[in-house]
Amino acid sequence: MTAAAAHLSARPARPRHLAGTGALLRLALRRDRVMIPAWVLALGVAVASMGSSFEALYDTAAKRVELAGSMNANGSMRALYGPVFSDSVGGLIAWRMAGFGAVLAAVMSLLIVVRHTREEEETGRQELLSAAMVGRRAPLTAALLAALLANAVLAVLIAAGLAKSGRPAAGSLALGLAIGCTGMLFAGLAAIAAQLTESARMAKGLTGAVLGLAFALRAAGDAATADATSPLTWISPIGWSENLRPYAGERWWVLLPFAAATALTVGAAYALTARRDIGMSFLPARPGPAAAPRSLSGPFGLAWRLQRTTLLGWTLGFLCAGGIFGGIAKGAADLVGDNRQTREIFERMGGQQGLTDAFLATMLGMLGMIAAIYAAGAVLRLRGEEIGERAEPVLAGAVGRIRWAAGHLSVAFAGTAVILASGGLALGLSYGVSVGDVGGHLGPVLAAALAQVPAVWTLTGLAVLVFGVLPKATTAVWAAVGGCLAIGWIGPSLKFPQWVMDLSPYGHLPKLPGAEATAAPFLWLLGLTAVFTAVGLAGFRRRDIG
Structure with missing residues (x-):
C-alpha cells in the first residue's frame, strides 16, 4: 500500500447525511400515491378548464372590459380575489385562480412535508429507519423532493392545459410557476415548523397560521390599492403570485423573491435539523405539574x-x-x-x-x-x-x-x-x-x-x-x-x-x-x-x- 493510500484509508469516512434519500423518496411517493395525484389533478384541471367557463360567461371583449373595470373599482372584491391586470380570458383566469390556486398548493405542500418529517418522528417510524443506513438529512430531503415533484407536475399541468386550450404560452407558464412556486415556499416553511414543534399537528397549525396571515395581508393590501402595489401585498407570498401578472406583461423577475425565500427557508430547515435529536424539537412541551388537576x-x-x-x-x-x-x-x-x-x-x-x-x-x-x-x-x-x-x-x-x-x-x-x-x-x-x-x-x-x-x-x-x-x-x-x-x-x-x-x-x-x-x-x-x-x-x- 502506498503512503497516499494508507493516509486516505486512515482518514475517517465523512458522514453520509443524504444516505437513503432515494429509498425514502420512493416510500413517500408510495404512501402518497393517492393524495398527491388527487391534489395535483383536481387543482390542475380546475385551473386549466376555467377558460371555457369564462368564454361562455363573458363572450365579448366589452363584457370582459366591464367585468375587469367593476372588479378593480371595488375594494371588497379586490380583497377577495385581487385586482384584474388584463381583461383577456387568460387575465381573468389568473385573477380568479392565482391566489386561490396558490393557497391550495401551499396546503398540499405543507401536508406532504409534515407527513414525512415530523409525523414520522412522532410515530417512532423515523427512529426505526435511522437505525439503518439513513442519513440525518435524508428524511427532510425526501419530503422536500416529494413536495417539489408535486408542485412541478402541478405547474406543468396548469401551463400545458392552458396553452393547449389556446392561451398564450408565456402567461400559461407564468401562472403555473406562480402557483407551484408558492407551494414550494410553504414546503420550506413547513420544514421549519417540523423542526420547531413537537407534533405534526402543531407543525401543520403553525404553517397554516402563516398561510392565513399571508392571505390576510394580501387581502388588506389589495383592498387598499387597485394595482397590487401596497407594501402589505408585497409582504405576502400570495401577493407575489398575483404580481407575477400572468397574461398581463409577465414580470419574470418576481420569481427571484420566490427562489430566494424558498432557498432561505429550506436552508434554515437543514440547519435546524442538524442541531437536534430525532424526536426532539426546539419548542418542546413544558413539564407538567407533579399531580394532574381534577379536570384531567x-x-x-x-x-x-x-x-x-x-x-x-x-x-x-x-x-x-x-x-x-x-x-x-x-x-x-x-x-x-x-x-x-x-x-x-x-x-x-x-x-x-x-x-x-x-x-x-x-x-x-x-x-x-x-x-x-x-x-x-x-x-x-x-x-x-x-x-x-x-x-x-x-x-x-x-x-x-x-x-x-x-x-x-x-x-x-x-x-x-x-x-x-x-x-x-x-x-x-x-x-x-x-x-x-x-x-x-x-x-x-x-x-x-x-x-x-x-x-x-x-x-x-x-x-x-x-x-x-x-x-x-x-x-x-x-x-x-x-x-x-x-x-x-x-x-x-x-x-x-x-x-x-x-x-x-x-x-x-x-x-x-x-x-x-x-x-x-x-x-x-x-x-x-x-x-x-x-x-x-x-x-x-x-x-x-x-
Whole structure:
C-alpha cells in the first residue's frame, strides 16, 4: 500500500447525511400515491378548464372590459380575489385562480412535508429507519423532493392545459410557476415548523397560521390599492403570485423573491435539523405539574387539554379575519355606476338582498367553509391518538370507546360554534363601527355566522363516519372539505349547475344576513349529521384499534 493510500484509508469516512434519500423518496411517493395525484389533478384541471367557463360567461371583449373595470373599482372584491391586470380570458383566469390556486398548493405542500418529517418522528417510524443506513438529512430531503415533484407536475399541468386550450404560452407558464412556486415556499416553511414543534399537528397549525396571515395581508393590501402595489401585498407570498401578472406583461423577475425565500427557508430547515435529536424539537412541551388537576380525571378533560391550544389559535384567527372583512364590507356598495354584471356576481355568491348584505353573506360563507378544516382536524385527532398508540392505554382502563371518542367530538362540534361565533362577532362589530350602527348589525351578522354551523357539522359527522368505518381512508375527509371549498369559492362566479352546488352542504343554507330563512335546511343538515355520527361511532365500537 502506498503512503497516499494508507493516509486516505486512515482518514475517517465523512458522514453520509443524504444516505437513503432515494429509498425514502420512493416510500413517500408510495404512501402518497393517492393524495398527491388527487391534489395535483383536481387543482390542475380546475385551473386549466376555467377558460371555457369564462368564454361562455363573458363572450365579448366589452363584457370582459366591464367585468375587469367593476372588479378593480371595488375594494371588497379586490380583497377577495385581487385586482384584474388584463381583461383577456387568460387575465381573468389568473385573477380568479392565482391566489386561490396558490393557497391550495401551499396546503398540499405543507401536508406532504409534515407527513414525512415530523409525523414520522412522532410515530417512532423515523427512529426505526435511522437505525439503518439513513442519513440525518435524508428524511427532510425526501419530503422536500416529494413536495417539489408535486408542485412541478402541478405547474406543468396548469401551463400545458392552458396553452393547449389556446392561451398564450408565456402567461400559461407564468401562472403555473406562480402557483407551484408558492407551494414550494410553504414546503420550506413547513420544514421549519417540523423542526420547531413537537407534533405534526402543531407543525401543520403553525404553517397554516402563516398561510392565513399571508392571505390576510394580501387581502388588506389589495383592498387598499387597485394595482397590487401596497407594501402589505408585497409582504405576502400570495401577493407575489398575483404580481407575477400572468397574461398581463409577465414580470419574470418576481420569481427571484420566490427562489430566494424558498432557498432561505429550506436552508434554515437543514440547519435546524442538524442541531437536534430525532424526536426532539426546539419548542418542546413544558413539564407538567407533579399531580394532574381534577379536570384531567376523565376523557373530556383530556380531550380539552389536547385540543385547547388549537381551538384558541383558530378563534384568534377568526377574530382577526372577521375584523378585516367587516372593515372592508362598507365598500361593497361603492361600485362604479349601476353595473349589472357585478351585481349578478354578488347575488350568486351572497344572495339577492343587496350588495352589502350579499358581501357579508359571502364572507360569512367563506368563514364557514374554512371552519370545516378545523372541525375535520379536531375529529381526526382521534385517529392520530389511535395510530400514535396513545389511545390504547386509555381504553385499557375503565374508559369505554364511545366515551373516549365523545370527549374529542365535543371539542370538535362545540369548537366549530365557538370559532364561527368569534368570526361573526368581530365582523359584526367591525362593520357596525364602520357604518355607525353596531346595535343594528351585530345581532344579524352573528346569527348569520352561527347559521353556518349545521353545514360544518355535516362535514364533521362525515369525518366521524370515515374515522369509525374506514379509518385508513381519512384522506377522503380532506378531499370532501377541499371539494366543498372549491365549489363554494369558484362555483357561483362560474355558474356551476345547481346539482353541483347541491353536493356541498353549504349550498343548502340561506344567504344570511338579509335573506328569508326556514328551518327545513337546518333540520335536514342536523339530521344528516346525527346519522353520520351515529354510524361512525357504531363502526368504531366494533372495529379493531389501530
